[in-house]
Amino acid sequence: MTSKDNKTVSRRSFLRGSAVLGGAAAGSTLAAPAVLAQSPLVVRMQTSWPSSDVWQEMAQDYADRVEAMSGGRMTIDLLPAGAVVGAFQVMDGVSDGVIDIAHSVCAYWYGKHKGASMFGTGPVLGGNPTTLLSWFYAGGGDELYRELTQDILGLDVIGYLGMPMPAQPFGWFKNEVNTVADIEGFKYRTVGLAADLLQGMGMSVAQLPGGEIVPAMERGVIDAFEFNNPTSDRRFGAQDVAENYYLASYHQAAEQFEFIFNRPFLEDLDEDLRSILVYAVEASATANTAKALDNYSRDLAELEAGGTKVHRTSDEILQAQLEGWDRLIEELDQDEYISRVLQSQRDWVERVTYYELMNTPDYQLAYEHYFPGKLKL
Numbered sequence: 001m002t003s004k005d006n007k008t009v010s011r012r013s014f015l016r017g018s019a020v021l022g023g024a025a026a027g028s029t030l031a032a033p034a035v036l037a038q039s040p041l042v043v044r045m046q047t048s049w050p051s052s053d054v055w056q057e058m059a060q061d062y063a064d065r066v067e068a069m070s071g072g073r074m075t076i077d078l079l080p081a082g083a084v085v086g087a088f089q090v091m092d093g094v095s096d097g098v099i100d101i102a103h104s105v106c107a108y109w110y111g112k113h114k115g116a117s118m119f120g121t122g123p124v125l126g127g128n129p130t131t132l133l134s135w136f137y138a139g140g141g142d143e144l145y146r147e148l149t150q151d152i153l154g155l156d157v158i159g160y161l162g163m164p165m166p167a168q169p170f171g172w173f174k175n176e177v178n179t180v181a182d183i184e185g186f187k188y189r190t191v192g193l194a195a196d197l198l199q200g201m202g203m204s205v206a207q208l209p210g211g212e213i214v215p216a217m218e219r220g221v222i223d224a225f226e227f228n229n230p231t232s233d234r235r236f237g238a239q240d241v242a243e244n245y246y247l248a249s250y251h252q253a254a255e256q257f258e259f260i261f262n263r264p265f266l267e268d269l270d271e272d273l274r275s276i277l278v279y280a281v282e283a284s285a286t287a288n289t290a291k292a293l294d295n296y297s298r299d300l301a302e303l304e305a306g307g308t309k310v311h312r313t314s315d316e317i318l319q320a321q322l323e324g325w326d327r328l329i330e331e332l333d334q335d336e337y338i339s340r341v342l343q344s345q346r347d348w349v350e351r352v353t354y355y356e357l358m359n360t361p362d363y364q365l366a367y368e369h370y371f372p373g374k375l376k377l
Contacts, residue, residue, distance in 0.1 A: 041074045041273070043265075045101040048087040048108055050211045051080040054231045054295055058163065058257070059103040061291070062284035069276045069283075076101070087209035094260045095155040101277075102260040106161075107192030107252075110207075114193060114332065115148050118341045119161065120255035121192035123325045127349040129164030131356065132254040133285075136161045139348040144341050150263075152337060158266055160281045162257035163288035166296065170249035170313045171226030172217075172233065172242035178314045189213055189225035193328065194251040200324045210236065217241040226251070229292065230300040239308050246313045247300075250321040257288070312377060 045063065049055040056078075063076035085093035090102035091109040106119040119141065120132075127135075135141045142160075149155045171190075177183050184202035195205040206222055214237050216222045224242065226249075227233055233245075259281045266274055304310050333339045368375060 040070075040072055043074060043076045043100045043277075044079070044084070045076045045103065046079040046081070046084050046090055046093065046099045047102070048081050048090055048104040048209065050236070052235055053210065054229075054235065054291070055103075055257075056080055058284070058288040058291060061287045062103065062162075062259070062280055065280045065283050065287070066276055069280060070273060074273055074276065081209065081211065087211070091155065091157065091260060094262050095157050097156075097262050097265070100262050100265050102258075104258050104260065105191075105255060106258050107194075107255070110192045112153055113148060113337075114196075114335070115152075115338045115341060117193035118338060118345070119145055120258070121194050121252045122254075122345070123193075123329055123342070124250050124253040124322075125345055125349045127254060127345070127353050128356075129166065129254040129256065131349060131352055132345070133161055133164040133256050134352065135345060135348040136256070139352075140344050141341075144344060148337065156263045158261045158263050160259045160261075160278060162259055162281050163285045163292065165255045165257070166229065166292065168228050168249060168252040168255065169226055169230075169233075170246035170251065170317070171224055172238050173224045173244045173246065174242050176244055176309075176311070177224075177246065177317070179316055180320045183224075183317070186224050187222045189216065189222050189227075190251060192252070193332075196328055197251055197321065197324045200327060201320055214238065214241055228252075228255075229296045230303060231292075231295040231298075234299045234303055239303055239306060243307065244309045244311065245303065246311050248312045248318070250318060250325065257285075310376070 043066075045059070047056055047059045049059070059078055063078045067075050079099075081087035084099050087104075088108045088111075090099070090104045091112070093099045094102045105121075106116045107121040110116045110121075119136070132141075136145070145159055145161075149157050149159060171188075173186075175182075180201060186203045187206065188198060188203045189206050189208050190198060191207045195207055199205050206216070208216055208222075208225075210227050210232065213222075213225050213227060217225060218241060225238075227236075227238070230245075233239075238245075261277065266277065269277070300310065329342065333342060364375070
C-alpha cells in the first residue's frame with residue numbers, strides 16, 4: 001500500500017469513526033466524552049507565497065472559515081512556499097497527494113500547458129477580473145479548466161478560482177519608461193502568457209517566484225519586474241531596488257487566486273465537509289477583496305510618502321500591449337483547446353461587459369468631483 005493509499009484510508013477511518021461515535025452518542029450519554037475527544041481532520045495546504053506575504057494572510061482567511069464552518073471537525077495546516085514543494089510545483093504536489101490543497105495562481109503551472117494562463121493571465125479582451133471570475137462559475141470556464149487539468153494533462157486535481165485580483169501594475173523600474181523604445185532590451189520578471197506578450201514587445205523575460213525577485217534585481221539578473229500589488233511589493237522591499245512604480249497594465253489585467261484540491265481526497269470526504277472546503281473558496285473571496293483594497297491602497301500611499309514615484313503606464317505602452325495581445329491571440333488560436341477557451345471568453349465578455357460598460361457610471365468623474373486635483377493622469 002502506498003503512502004497516498006495510507007493517507008486516504010486514515011481519512012476514511014476518521015470519517016467512519018465520527019459517524020459511529022455520533023450514532024453511539026444518540027443512544028447513550030456515556031459516548032458523549034468520546035465524541036468530544038475525537039481529533040479533527042487535519043488538512044495539509046501549501047501556498048505559493050512567502051510566510052510574510054499578504055497573500056499568505058489571505059490563504060489564512062480561507063483556513064479560518066473552513067475551521068469555523070466545520071465546527072472544528074476540520075482544520076487546515078497552512079504552509080508557505082517551499083515547506084513541502086516549491087512555489088511553482090504546487091500543482092504537481094497536489095496531484096501526487098503530497099499536499100491536499102494548494103493556494104496559488106494558474107500562471108505558475110503555465111509550463112505544463114499555455115492554456116493554464118487563460119484562467120488568469122490571458123488576453124484581457126475588454127473584461128475585468130470579476131468578469132473573468134464570473135465566466136469561470138457561470139460561463140463554462142469551470143468545465144474547460146477541468147478538461148485541461150484532468151483530461152488533457154491527466155492531473156488528479158479539482159480546482160476553483162478565488163478572489164478577483166485588481167489589475168497588476170506594470171511594475172518597478174529604475175528610470176522612467178514612457179515609450180515602447182524605453183523598455184526594449186530590459187530583463188524583466190513576470191509569469192504566464194505575460195512573458196510571451198512582453199518578449200514580443202522587446203523585453204527579455206525571466207519567470208521567477210516572488211521570493212526570488214528582489215535578490216535577482218540586486219544581482220542584476222533582471223532590470224525591472226512586476227509581482228502583483230503594492231502590499232506584496234512593499235513587504236519584500238521593491239522600493240529599495242527601484243524608485244519608479246508604474247500602475248495600470250494589460251499584461252495581467254484579470255487574475256484570480258487558484259485553489260487546487262487533490263481529487264481523491266476531496267471526493268472521499270463526507271458531503272458536508274466537501275461542501276465546506278468548496279464554498280469557503282467563495283467566502284474567502286469576499287474577505288480577500290476587502291483585505292486587498294484596504295492594504296493595497298494604504299501601502300501605495302506609504303510608498304509614495306517614502307519617496308517612490310508612482311505613475312500610470314503610458315497610453316503608448318498600453319496600446320502596444322493590446323497590439324501584442326492581438327499577435328499572440330493569432331498564435332494561441334492555432335491550439336484547438338486554447339481556441340475554444342478564447343471563444344468562450346469572447347462570447348462571455350462581449351455580452352457581459354457590454355452590460356457592465358453601458359450600466360456603469362463614470363467613477364473617475366465622481367472621484368474628481370469630490371477629490372479635485374488628486375489623480376495623477
